[in-house]
Amino acid sequence: MSNSTSGGIAQPPILGQKVLRPRQQVEDALRKAVLDGQLRTGDRLPPETELARQFSVSRPTIREALSALETQGLIRKVPGAGGGSFVQAVDHTALGEVVQESMHNLLRLGSVSFNEVAMARQHLEIPVAVLAAQNRTDADVEELRAILSEQKRRTVDDPMIPELDARFHITIARMSGNRILASLVYALHHESEPVGHLDLSPRLGRDTYAQHQRIVDAIANQDPEAAERAVTEHLSYLRDHIRRSMDANDKVPAQPCPTSALTTGISA
Incomplete structure (x- = not known):
């Protein structure tokens, strides 16, 4: 059934959606992976360079997304050799x-x-x-x-x-x-x-x-x-x-x- 006004004039469908910035897209994808269990507590995320390659974005974009997730308590950053970004316990x-x-x-x-x-x-x-x-x-x-x-x-x-x-x-x-x-x-x-x-x-x-x-x-x-x-x-x-x-x-x-x-x- 086509959309119409009270006068019977057909209206075009609404196709537009909010376009997210790359940082927000990366943040949302990683958050979903944590909350869905694809990434579990204690798991180490891939290095920034690998995440940048997977998402086809720059490393600064990855850093911004990871910083947002850290602020939300979903990941923790460990400096030094053997460090990285780890999934925080969501409890x-x-x-x-x-x-x-x-x-x-x-x-x-x-x-x-x-x-x-x-x-x-x-x-x-x-x-x-x-x-x-x-x-x-x-x-x-x-x-x-x-x-x-x-x-x-x-x-x-x-x-x-x-x-x-x-x-x-x-x-x-x-x-x-x-x-x-x-x-x-x-x-x-x-x-x-x-x-x-x-x-x-x-x-x-x-x-x-x-x-x-x-x-x-x-x-x-x-x-x-x-x-x-x-x-x-x-x-x-x-x-x-x-x-x-x-x-x-x-x-x-x-x-x-x-x-x-x-x-x-x-x-x-």
Whole structure:
């Protein structure tokens, strides 16, 4: 059937489409290859010269497309011999890294306040803990207890302490079964507890370690209400402590960093 107006005059078909720039065409083709699984996590892309040959474009065009994909978190560039452009993991951790970078910049620019980030984290980690208590497996509980054991035996200056603390909270987020929540917790955790504003006292360390234990016990017992109470207690306690420390020292956390240990290997 031909197109026509109400007066019966035939109209020509619309054939035009938006013509993409070569860089955009290359970017779209590579993104599709990643998202369709043609390129998998960890795969190294062909060298720029080979990509330029395959797409019949210049090397600067390839570089622009790769830079755009790197900004989107789909690839990572590794310099030096044996380096190149590698497919980045497209999962909640990758998303969390992108969100974390944006949050970090907002905090440094003063566009949002530290307290806003800390409160957002609390409001996210409460439902995350509830879901973790409902969905956890025996292996999940073993993983959390192993992290607690590692935290307890390490000293305050151990470089593994920030990573263990991140693993504790992010593992619980992963156990929720909601990858979007997990990615947001990942980002907010890294930006909401600047160690420079914590009073690393033995009492604080004992308190927070005991709070971690109560969180794990509630999840292990599959008790969502207890998990909610334990996480609320832990994050409220920590946020209040940081606020008091900041007020006492008249400081503002301009450059957030991961929480470190609070006493003998015990992290927040």
